[in-house]
Amino acid sequence: MTSPKLPGQQSGLLFSGAGSDAVPEKTSPAVEFRNIEIAYGKFVAVRDFSLSIRKGSFVTLLGPSGCGKTTILRSIAGLVDISGGQIMIDDRRVDDVPIYKRNIGLVFQSYALFPHKTVFDNVAFGLKYRDVLKPEIRRKVGQALDMVRLPGSEKKLPSQLSGGQQQRIA
Ligand SMILES: Nc1ncnc2c1ncn2[C@@H]1O[C@H](COP(=O)(O)OP(=O)(O)OP(=O)(O)O)[C@@H](O)[C@H]1O
Ligand SMILES: [Mg+2]
Incomplete structure (x- = not known):
């Protein structure tokens, strides 16, 4: 396992889950982060983060508040742009694919329900x-x-x- 080097954090981010860390040579990962970096203006929230997630596995990101978990999830859907590295889904590079063409579902931390809808x-x-x-x-x-x-x-x-x-x- 590797953990990203996060500015101002004592401890970094851990991830766990069946099949999350070791993808067999012949099995392509379903989702792969390759040395990604994500910045909000001049603040680098995620630095040099890499992770391969095998198809069908259930993965949890665990880390202190503010270490970059939500930012990483948002980058898969395309809600934040990465400033370095690559994101692959089924061997296809997606970080340059527009949000509406990625076909990714995301449950927001704040739920994001429409208050006026049933x-x-x-x-x-x-x-x-x-x-x-x-x-x-x-x-x-x-x-x-x-x-x-x-x-x-x-x-x-x-x-x-x-x-x-x-x-x-x-
Ligand atoms: N829109 C934004 N503009 C500037 N900085 C941001 C923005 N969103 C998040 N950050 C900063 O980026 C860092 C990572 O935030 P993120 O929301 O990914 O943390 P998290 O690991 O999900 O935290 P938590 O466990 O509290 O949900 C934090 O330092 C946060 O203040
Ligand atoms: Mg969060």
Whole structure:
């Protein structure tokens, strides 16, 4: 394992998870960070970070507050630009691919639910955006709500849910 050299941090970032650190020679990693650097203006938030993630593995980034975990996740989706290195998905370089062409889902740390939309409309949002047919949307939303054990909450607004319930809807 390597950890990025982060400015002003006593300890760096750790990552763990089955298959996260060793990708067999013949298996291409699903996601690969190659020596990436991410800066906010003059402040370098992530420096020389490398990680190979094998397809199907579950990976956790663990580190002190402010060490760069969210910044790294946002860089996969394209919400922040990297200032050095490369990001590969299925052997394809994606760091120069525009955000709307990356096809990456991200659950935001602050949930990012639409406060004026119901639970149903929040969950359905991405599907509607992709022109999925209404019966299929209803089926998938139902399935998702069952999965997070919130069936029957379709008509509620986010403000009527607990923090944990909002997290599950997100
Ligand atoms: N938009 C921004 N502009 C400038 N600096 C930022 C911005 N976003 C994050 N930072 C800084 O970059 C560093 C990494 O932030 P990041 O949000 O990635 O941390 P984190 O590891 O996810 O922390 P936490 O565990 O608190 O969520 C922090 O020092 C933070 O202050
Ligand atoms: Mg964070």
